[in-house]
Amino acid sequence: MSKSYRELALDGLWNNNPATVQILGLCPLLAVTGTVVNALGLGLATLVVLMGSNICVSLIRQYVTDAVRLPAFVMIIAAMVTVIEMLMQAFTFELYEILGIFIPLIVTNCTVLGRADAFASKNPVLPAALDGFMMGLGFLVILLILGGMRELIGLGTLFTNMQLLFGPMAADWQIQVVENYGGFLFAILPPGAFVGLGLIIAGKNVIDKRLKAIQKARASDEPKVSRRVRTTGKVS
Secondary structure (H helix, E strand, O other), X not given: OOXXXXXXXXXXXXXXXXXXXXXXXXXXXXXXXXXXXXXXXXXXXXXXHHHHHHHHHHHHOOOOOHHHHHHHHHHHHHXXXXXXXXXXXXXXXXXXXXXXXXXXXXXXXXXXXXXXXXXXXXXXXXXHHHXXXXXXXXXXXXXXXXXXXXHHHHHOEEOOOOHHHHOHHHOOOXXXXXXXXXXXXXXHOHHHHHHHHHHHHHHHHHHHHHHHHHHHHHHHHHXXXXXXXXXXXXXX
């Protein structure tokens, strides 16, 4: 394995996040993140498919030839998505109807196939599983942030209809952040999703820029400290 577990975690959550760095899976990300529950449902489904397909691909990596590698990976991903579809139809049918075609479209999500081909097919099961989990978690976090932003600005609420995913016990989880809110339709529509995702990516870029500036400043200070130590024998 070329990367440590810490690097795999940081790649999935920040350095190589599928949504904010690779800019993959935008179709479902922008289409169904109108509320937190929609974002959570799609994000969990994608995470399970990513992790499951990575594990399966890693297990068969030594037995699949290059000629059938990609078709085999697509079949594995399609099988995982079919399982998720059936589970959602059985236990969260109303949410499944809301998400609609975007659950089957996980098969075409470039993140899933990309991780299977680029990482899982070249690494043992445990690193492959961690890579799939962290990439899926990074995608889920961005979905939740975007879904929360759009629901808050568009409806003035948070955690609306959480019972669609967690059952009757979640019926009272809704938070009315703004009383008598008239709504902001733009935030709920796809253009609002584009603006919201752009703000998230811009925020990440600002943080990255500041972190690099801090690292550069520390690196430039190290030679000065070393010279003082050599000349005085102590750190001043």
